[in-house]
Amino acid sequence: MEKCLAIVAADKEVLSPASRMPYYPLAVRSGHGSTVVDADGNEYLDFLASAAALNTGHAHPKVVKAVQEQAARFIHYTPAYMYHEPLVHLAQALVRITPGDFPKQVAFGLSGSDANDGAIKLARAYTGRPKIISFIRSYHGSTYGSITLSAVSLNMRRKIGPLLPEVEHIPYPDCYRCPFGQQHGSCSLECLEYVRFAFANYIPPDEVAAVIMEPIQGDAGIVVPPVEYVKGLVKLCREHGILFVSEEVQQGFGRTGRWFGIEHFDVEPDILILGKAIASGMPLSALVARKEIMQAWEAPAHLFTMGGNPVSCAAALATIEVIEEENLVERSRTLGEQAMARFRELAGRYELIGDVRGRGLSIGVDLVTSRATRERAYKEAAKVCYRAWEKGLLLSFFSNSVLRIQPPLVITDAELERGLNIIEEALADVTAGRVPDEVLETVKGW
Known part of the structure; x- marks a missing residue:
């Protein structure tokens, strides 16, 4: 040692x-x-x-080869001003593999953290509403927006406030340690009823832009919500014009036995947040959303000098190919x-x-x-x-x-x-x- x-x-x-x-x-x-x-x-x-x-x-040999070949061609030119083919090809692939049979568009970044920030910005831009709902014991990253969404560690929040305004947290449906003291199978989905309670008492639903949810809560300890909860929550979102955002940074790209974690619940998110495994270790993140939602914001609302780096895009394309071929x-x-x-x-x-x-x-x-x-x-x-x-x-x-x-x-x-x-x-x-x-x-x- x-x-x-x-x-x-x-x-x-x-x-x-x-x-x-x-x-x-x-x-x-x-x-x-x-x-x-x-x-x-x-x-x-x-x-x-x-x-x-x-x-x-x-x-993985295929990913390594893709990285080497792209790096030998050119390492980067910012997509904030110019175009490159790996970026387009990857966006096309993400549109293809993500859930939802409707037109989509993609926005790239560098990490799951900035993608979470992007989801906040995009939801507010599209709906014109200020509030975002996240979950207690969620983890979304280390930028100011993603820290504000997170509620799993006091050390993330100490000494660095104030955080973003208009972000509310509600209990995640944890059937092993139910915050309402119930047992799954004999309960009345008090966790879902609490959302209705919140809408009636302290979170005006007509002011909520989006609910951002990990389909399986990762750093809280791999907490899997009941299918009926997720379906009920999405139904509530639809009734109130609220966007439903699936945060797939940890659970995406085959990790859960589906391409994306939300696919276990038979619902279609309006926005997906992607990161981590997207490029097999190369720095990259992405938002994939309904096309009409993506049209709601304008540059430079979510662009980065290094975002959508062609070497990372090549790695991501190879990653998708490996997942499919193997x-x-x-x-x-x-x-x-x-x-x-x-x-x-x-x-x-x-x-x-x-x-x-x-x-x-x-x-x-x-x-x-x-x-x-x-x-x-x-x-x-x-x-x-x-x-x-x-x-x-x-x-x-x-x-x-x-x-x-x-x-x-x-x-x-x-x-x-x-x-x-x-x-x-x-x-x-x-x-x-x-x-x-x-x-x-x-x-x-x-």
Whole structure:
């Protein structure tokens, strides 16, 4: 670990602590497929996929070739003033694969954060209304607009206000930790009734431009809402002239066993927010919206000197081709079902596992100190991740207690099985008290 530790020590001297939530002292040297090699030559299986940004895996040959060939032609010329073919071809591809059988247009940026900002601007421009509704425990990014939409961490908001005005937050339909104390299947969708309550009491619906929703709430711990909630919410939006925006930054591009997470709910969003896996690790984001909505704003409302970079666009086009040619959407669904079954089997043997949930290869394993109280097991989650790393698996947790299972979609059956075996071994070690508290000085997570 000598080289890794030296890099970590140097990093602490020159990098702001605001830009990292550490898990273990890993310095990446290279990666291929579902494997990462650190600076000391140690090899790890990757169950994080760079925060779900590498759905096609590390250094997929087709993506690498597309990047190299485009970089050799020209690296960039700003689309704010000029045109280039990769930008057009990618926009055409996004229009084709996104849900909604209607004319669409695309706007490009650099990250999921700026795409969330763009959705706020676009919705206000189209509707002429000021208010935006987001969800408690949502995470949307680190720009001012995306931080304002987010409501999952106090540290995101401390000392940097005031944030954007006219953004309201409502409870997300979390069936495991229901904010209304109900049980799914026997409830009356109090979460949806609360939206009606809000419209009647403190959020005038005729002033709301958009509802921005993660179809599966990611950093809150892979929270999957009931289908009837999402359909009911979209119906309410339609009744009041409110745009419905699906925030697909984490759940898009095959991650959930569908091209986009919202497709699990049989509704058509007015706007989609895309990022992370769109370009297999290259910086890129996109908004895809109904054409008439996109016509509502004017330049330079959402343009960036580096937005729609042709190298990133080439990587994104190759990414889409890889997902289609290798049937990664279906593979995500199939492998996800296998992994969920294994975790549910483990839940039968480990009281530490309170809940297993997700879609495709976007799975949350919620660790609890007590199944009765569902109290989050932060220390245990941190220890499981650290022990998994010691055994050769890159694993993280979020929401203080939820193991994040989001490997590259190209992971092999054997690799998936090996990773699941390591997690079982780590659970056994933590349950037996074989992982010391000292590791908590290194693992912070969130």
